[in-house]
Amino acid sequence: GAVVSQHPSRVICKSGTSVKIxxxxxxFQATTMFWYRQFPKQSLMLMATSNEGSKATYEQxxxxxxxxxxxxxxxxxxxxVTSAHPEDSSFYICSASLGQGRASPLHxxxxxxxxVT
Amino acid sequence: xDQVTQSPEALRxxxxxxxxxxCSYTVSGLRGLxxxxxxxxxxxxxxxxxxxxxxxxxxxxxxxxxxxxxSFLHITAPKPEDSATYLCAVxxxxxxxxxxxxxxxxxxxxxxxxx
Numbered sequence: 476g477a478v479v480s481q482h483p484s485r486v487i488c489k490s491g492t493s494v495k496i497x498x499x500x501x502x503f504q505a506t507t508m509f510w511y512r513q514f515p516k517q518s519l520m521l522m523a524t525s526n527e528g529s530k531a532t533y534e535q536x537x538x539x540x541x542x543x544x545x546x547x548x549x550x551x552x553x554x555x556v557t558s559a560h561p562e563d564s565s566f567y568i569c570s571a572s573l574g575q576g577r578a579s580p581l582h583x584x585x586x587x588x589x590x591v592t
Numbered sequence: 593x594d595q596v597t598q599s600p601e602a603l604r605x606x607x608x609x610x611x612x613x614x615c616s617y618t619v620s621g622l623r624g625l626x627x628x629x630x631x632x633x634x635x636x637x638x639x640x641x642x643x644x645x646x647x648x649x650x651x652x653x654x655x656x657x658x659x660x661x662x663s664f665l666h667i668t669a670p671k672p673e674d675s676a677t678y679l680c681a682v683x684x685x686x687x688x689x690x691x692x693x694x695x696x697x698x699x700x701x702x703x704x705x706x707x
Contacts, residue, residue: 477638507692517699521695524693581695583637585634586633588633
């Protein structure tokens with residue numbers, strides 16, 4: 476159980492365009508999903524928490540108008556990088572938890588490598 | 593400030609050569625410590641959760657242990673397929689401002705096992 480699927484795995488876009496990344500929980504329902512970003516040789520950093528049916532919560536320093544998050548159902552969250560710039564090039568990874576008591580581990584998708592040219 | 597430090601940054605082993613990876617943490621209140629494996633171009637794969645000092649978890653050639661200041665991931669007789677980056681992450685207690693999704697990750701240890 477706890478399979479998280481992410482699509483696409485790779486995307487290349489031109490500067491100024493927008494890119495949408497999908498994250499699905501395949502075998503469980505997730506009222507909350509989490510979006511992380513990972514730069515080369517750096518730690519994963521939480522960008523935002525996606526809440527089903529309500530607004531996402533963004534971490535300090537993350538622009539909510541640039542990284543639009545929609546969590547329209549219990550199995551799907553989307554991250555849209557708007558007006559992408561080369562500095563947005565990174566590895567974006569979504570995650571979710573079964574939330575079964577104590578500190579439940581996050582289960583991650585396989586990530587999306589975004590390259591902005 | 594809550595932080596997680598992993599060492600070494602990279603580790604090269606011969607097949608069958610056992611070793612340990614270290615994860616040192618400084619957090620206000622620990623709710624849980626997690627170990628993940630990450631292959632190149634992939635998302636992290638969950639391995640273990642540890643909750644309190646003295647706890648140990650095992651899975652095949654891997655064994656994770658926890659003290660009040662650090663965690664070790666012991667790899668016994670590794671094989672080439674164990675090559676990956678191993679990530680340590682902590683979840684801070686909600687009493688100290690932590691949240692379910694905000695894991696504090698270390699930078700990882702890149703393990704290479706040569707046949």
